Amino acid sequence: MTKTRLYIARHGKTMFNTIGRAQGWSDTPLTAEGERGIHELGIGLHKASIPFKYAASSDSGRTMQTMEIILEELGNPTIPYSRDKRIREWCFGSLDGGYDGDLFQGVLPRTAAFNTGRSYDEVTYPELAASLVEVDTANWAEPWEILSKRIYDGFEAIAQSVEASGGGNAIVVSHGMTIGTFMWLIDRKQEKKAIANGSVTVVTYENGKFFIETIGDMSYRLRGREFLEKNEKEN
Structure with a gap:
């Protein structure tokens, strides 16, 4: 084969x-x-x-x-x-269509996964997914x-x-x-x-x-x- x-x-x-x-x-x-x-x-x-x-x-x-x-x-x-x-x-749930800067430099850094001061590149995919669920007001993420x-x-x-x-x-x-x-x-x-x-x-x-x-x-x-x-x- x-x-x-x-x-x-x-x-x-x-x-x-x-x-x-x-x-x-x-x-x-x-x-x-x-x-x-x-x-x-x-x-x-x-x-x-x-x-x-x-x-x-x-x-x-x-x-x-x-x-x-x-x-x-x-x-x-x-x-x-x-x-x-x-x-x-x-x-990206309720953040879908929003500006990248607002999402990745504004909203997500305020979530639990980013509280340790890590950058986007240092946060794992599972943590990033949890962050999106945390901030998504539409519950679509x-x-x-x-x-x-x-x-x-x-x-x-x-x-x-x-x-x-x-x-x-x-x-x-x-x-x-x-x-x-x-x-x-x-x-x-x-x-x-x-x-x-x-x-x-x-x-x-x-x-x-x-x-x-x-x-x-x-x-x-x-x-x-x-x-x-x-x-x-x-x-």
Whole structure:
């Protein structure tokens, strides 16, 4: 059986990403810059000649828009494609759509997890989830037990589907904090790492376990950017 591998991309840059708002379960479309970045990614993946047999994304508009561009550049629009709400971004509850500065520098530092003077990077994902539940007046934010289970179960279901069909590569589009959380669930020693728009995180799935290969790789986008810029100069 061929090894099962997930290439997990973060969606392209959106309107909310650009103006610094917490997106969560709210949604905004990719900007022109964001679309170009994903065209770069798709071209880079195509140039790498990776044989994708399956595609999956969250059910958020920004990930579906990203996947549409990737599949267009891969020249494989008929690849089997599913959408799974389990690999959505974190829900920020009543703070969803608010400015990042208000959330991460204003509200969250007043919660119990931050009382020790630790920074955002030093607070664990379970503690961060507890902080969101603590400040969410709408009671929409997910407790860590629910949040972590739905993220892991979502990616595992995708991997198991690919494995059941003989293994191979899947292109998956998800969200920054969701991808970071998934990496931490695979390896609790992982520190929080920036997952840039259009970056690729690769994991393999064998014997019921995930193994991390790369996190936040920008090389595919850079390769695609070089190709686009060369074409533009020549034309």
